[in-house]
Amino acid sequence: MSAICPKCNNNAMPIWKKAFLSPLAAMPCEACGAELRVTWKSYLKAIALGSIIFLLGYLQFEEGSLNQYLTFGVGFVLMLAGQIYFMPIGLDKAAGLDKAGV
Numbered sequence: 001m002s003a004i005c006p007k008c009n010n011n012a013m014p015i016w017k018k019a020f021l022s023p024l025a026a027m028p029c030e031a032c033g034a035e036l037r038v039t040w041k042s043y044l045k046a047i048a049l050g051s052i053i054f055l056l057g058y059l060q061f062e063e064g065s066l067n068q069y070l071t072f073g074v075g076f077v078l079m080l081a082g083q084i085y086f087m088p089i090g091l092d093k094a095a096g097l098d099k100a101g102v
């Protein structure tokens with residue numbers, strides 16, 4: 001399974017690599033070399049659920065307890081899953097990328 005490039009519609013990168021995409025770091029498409037990145041909006045949306053679970057684990061459980069580690073683990077996995085499955089890739093410096101849908 002691969003992430004699809006919005007420019008050339010070919011496989012841009014292995015799907016797990018999407019977890020390393022952030023609004024701060026662009027990555028080149030493996031097929032056409034276009035700089036790909038994500039917007040803050042889609043990034044924050046993708047990691048929102050995992051972050052909330054992370055925060056709950058921090059607030060609810062004793063520091064260093066097994067429950068807290070488990071909750072952190074679940075939050076981390078959800079953040080990664082959100083990035084991999086629910087985060088649209090955009091083209092770097094594409095016109096209106098950050099404004100789209102706002």
Ligand SMILES: [Zn+2]
Binds near residue numbers: 005006029031032033
């Ligand atoms: Zn491409």
